[in-house]
Amino acid sequence: MVVLASKLYVEGDARSRATDSLRSQVDNVVGDLDVSVDVEIRDDEFPEVTVEGADATAARNALAEEWGEVTPEFEAGGEYVGTLESWDDEGFVLDAGFGRDVRIPSEEIGLGQGTPEQIRTRFGLVQHLPMRFVAGGDGEPARLSDAERDRLYDWTRGAGRVNVNSATRAETRATVNRAGHAHDIVTVERLGLLEQSIVCQEDTDPPGLLASIGQYMPAELLCVVP
Template identity: 65%
Template sequence: MVVLATKCYVEGDARERALDGMNSLVDNDVGDLHVEWNVGVRGDDFVQVDLTGDDAEVARNVLIEEWGEIVAHDEGLEAGEEYVGTLEGWGDAGFTLDAGEEVTIAAEDIELGRGSPEQIVERFGLVQHLPMRFVQGGETEDGDHVPTKLAESEVDRLYDWQRGNGRVNVNSATRGEARATVNRAGHAQDIVTVERLGLLEQSIVCKEDTDPPGLLAAIGAYLPAEMRCVV
């Protein structure tokens, strides 16, 4: 069994579609291995995959590499180690992530340039539940104190978004739903692709001459989701 660092927080038919999509994604990742699986959701909305078969451990490692893992509470988070959590909130104090336990990244340790956490959220187009890599703070085995902060790879990813042509990030929608919404709004020719950030978090990558705020305005009526632009 493995608990993946992505959430399924929608209900009703949307939840069934999301879990059907997750099952297909697991099939893409481990379908060639000698393993059977069952996809479910924990009480805290994290996706859980139960694995059986000769290649169960290999499949588990493949899924962790692809999605990140939520470690068991009894194991705890080790200082200096990298994990994945979902962005659950932000305020003057900093970012709050959910990594199976609440993790706070202080405003001064976010390391994404000047501005308040809310301004950083707007500037980088961050949406709630976005999976993000971080390094756990505390006392290391060597006795050094390290702050909890975003991982270097995460910081690099977000700056790469800003150096690109622009994006519209959304939550509460599968990749297929986001792509279908763009098509329905008549803007298929204005995007490069829809990049999967999590099960229900997507990034619509714009073409060079596409205005992200304009695209957001065009698709907003069709997609009941939180949306932010990266420009």
């Protein structure tokens, strides 16, 4: 069993589409292996994938590598994945599954000056975004991992992005096309099952793109401006 570190929190038809998309993506990852898989969405909204067969260990490792894995226990200093649940003046709160929230104090975010809200906006951190953290212990608080900080700083060095939640990658691509901006982007990068990053062309203005596509997307959208 693998609990994937990406939540499925939409309802109705959107939930059905997202679940179908997840099953298709899981099949793409493990389809060449000798396994059978069953995908269920847990009460905490994290997908649980049960894997059986001769290649079950390889399949579980491949899924954990692709999505990140929510684990029932932490070791101090170990690196794990949680999803951005909330934020306040004291820092970020990540949902790490199994009924646990992990607080990242503001001084342990490590993404430069500003309040947690200002940092969230500057780096385009939409709610539910999967983020890597280092577990605390022995009186030490949790912190964002070095790899996570590097990833987010890389976003600010490119041509710009528009990050969205509550939409699959296919839905995000379709929305960009519908708004007539297919030529203004490089790609749509999957950050999680329902969190995507629209990577802009060099001459594309991220706030302008956000304003144009926002009317078509019932989602949170945040810009990353270099």
